[in-house]
Amino acid sequence: MADEFETVKWQGTAGIEQAHTLRDSLLEAFKKNSEIRLDISGVEDIDITGIQIIIAAKKEADKSKKSFYLTGDIPSVIEEFTKASAITLKEYHIDYKEEDGGETENA
Numbered sequence: 001m002a003d004e005f006e007t008v009k010w011q012g013t014a015g016i017e018q019a020h021t022l023r024d025s026l027l028e029a030f031k032k033n034s035e036i037r038l039d040i041s042g043v044e045d046i047d048i049t050g051i052q053i054i055i056a057a058k059k060e061a062d063k064s065k066k067s068f069y070l071t072g073d074i075p076s077v078i079e080e081f082t083k084a085s086a087i088t089l090k091e092y093h094i095d096y097k098e099e100d101g102g103e104t105e106n107a
Helices: 016-032 048-063 076-084
Strands: 005-014 035-046 067-071
Touching (some): 005 016, 005 048, 016 048, 035 048, 035 076, 048 076
Parallel strands (some): 005 035
16 A cells, blocks of 8 residues: 555635635545645645645645655746745655755756
8 A cells, every 4th residue: 555646636726715625635635545646736826724734734644654745837826825925835846856956857
């Protein structure tokens, strides 16, 4: 089971009104898999709640000795929001290479 992963895809808005659905989709994936990949390339709008769910998922993965990654392109709306909030999600991306100075393969 250690090699199994699931990709959860968020689309549209990732905000407070969708929080339970977004959180529950990740929790369900954590129950069944050792690696969870979150594709946020289809997100058109996000607020701090969506960002907090992503950060909480990473913390849950670390606590549970599981893997959590973002996949796909990070939409500009998310990059702009995180930049304005002094938050970074780049190290969560599956292509992030710390030994390369934090550059991603897709950059």
